[in-house]
Amino acid sequence: MAKQNARLSAAEALAGEFQDEDRGADRKFINSIARGFDILRAFKPGAGPMGNQELSLATGIPKATVTRLTHTLSELGYLRYLKGEAKYEPTESILALGYAVLSNxxxxxxxxxxxxxxxxxxxxxxxxxxxxxxxxxxxxxxxxxxxxxxxxxxxxxxxxxxxxxxxxxxxxxxxxxxxxxxxxxxxxxxxxxxxxxxxxxxxxxxxxxxxxxxxxxxxxxxxxxxxxxxxxxxxxxxxxxxxxxxxxxxxxxxxxxxxxxxxxxxxxxxxxxxxx
Missing domain, CATH: 3.30.450.40 (GAF domain)
Structure with a gap:
């Protein structure tokens, strides 16, 4: 049983799909940064803008935390707030991150x-x-x-x-x-x-x-x-x-x-x- 659990943990680590409790075991892991990336990853091609409640459901992150994260990402220029819809969408600034990867x-x-x-x-x-x-x-x-x-x-x-x-x-x-x-x-x-x-x-x-x-x-x-x-x-x-x-x-x-x-x-x- 212990061997099986070790294998499951390794699978999660290899796939990069850590749960919050797994992240907490790593002292060097900054959970707020990970959650910020979880928010950005929640936006899917063709799915359109998302509100804080939708993002909370998509990521499993509490809505109050999502609200702080989306505000921060907006201030950094990675999300754009659409007042008429009370939703967010990714901005062009994210493309610069991807381009750096592709070009190198x-x-x-x-x-x-x-x-x-x-x-x-x-x-x-x-x-x-x-x-x-x-x-x-x-x-x-x-x-x-x-x-x-x-x-x-x-x-x-x-x-x-x-x-x-x-x-x-x-x-x-x-x-x-x-x-x-x-x-x-x-x-x-x-x-x-x-x-x-x-x-x-x-x-x-x-x-x-x-x-x-x-x-x-x-x-x-x-x-x-x-x-x-x-x-x-x-x-x-x-x-x-x-x-x-x-x-x-x-x-x-x-x-x-x-x-x-x-x-x-x-x-x-x-x-x-x-x-x-």
Whole structure:
């Protein structure tokens, strides 16, 4: 039992999803800063402005604390208060933080050109993703100029467990770290759902081991097909993954598995020695 609890704690630490009581155990951890970032993370693409009560429900932070945090973030210029709606929205100042990350990310600089070439040549979406807690966040993406692509953008967040890019990431992890994520994901799903999902993830990992990529259809969004492959570094850079996909009407399973999947896996192998 103690061993299992240790593994669950490790899973939370690895995913970055600490609870307040976990944070309190670390003397160097400043909880107010963490909560401020929790507020900023609560805003989702396309969801619009949020009021203090909505933010409290979304984050689990007491409303009185949320009120102080949103006021502080507004004074710092990271939130804008909309008087007519009594709600807040993120400001452009947050973009500067993200741009500093993207502009200094070596892997993005290395991968951009080959990703773009593949997307335009095959009329698909090609994207690079990194782990963000228990999700994958798109670091860079190229969408073909047609209705046949997924149209992902930098900053888009997708699930780890149901996407090709997420399952490819899990396939690239050492076994011990992968089990940490399994523990975390298991707690997010009902037992019967997790049993089926675990089998699909294991099958995807086997695909990566056998042919360098995994294939996923309909598990994330109905009518979407994609292949994914891990992107490892020879140095200290964190594991990332690549995806190539499109709606089912635009690309066949055969093309993804026989042509695009091998191309994506080959691209990953070519790029790995360049990432240090």
């Amino acid at each position: 990310m070596t892997v993005r600089q290395v991968v951009r050109e080959p990703m773009q070439k593949l997307a335009l040549a095959q009329d698909v979406t090609v994207a690079l993703a990194a782990r963000d807690r228990s999700s994958m966040i798109i670091v860079d993406a190229f969408n073909a100029n047609s209705l046949s692509s997924l149209h992902l953008e930098a900053g888009s967040r997708v699930p780890i467990e149901t996407t090709a890019v997420g399952r490819a990431f899990l396939a690239g992890l050492p076994q011990e770290e992968r089990l940490f994520f399994y523990d975390l994901l298991q707690r997010k799903h009902a037992p019967e759902d997790w049993s089926l999902l675990r089998a699909k993830i294991d099958a995807a990992i086997e695909q990566v081991e056998q042919r360098g990529f995994c294939y996923v259809e309909d598990d994330w969004h109905h009518g979407m097909r994609a292949v994914g492959t891990p992107l490892k570094s020879t140095g200290a850079q964190p594991l990332k993954s690549l995806l190539c996909g499109a709606p089912s009407f635009a690309v066949s399973r055969e093309k993804l598995e026989e042509e695009l999947g091998p191309q994506l896996a080959h691209l990953s192998r070519q790029l790995t020695p360049m990432l240090r």
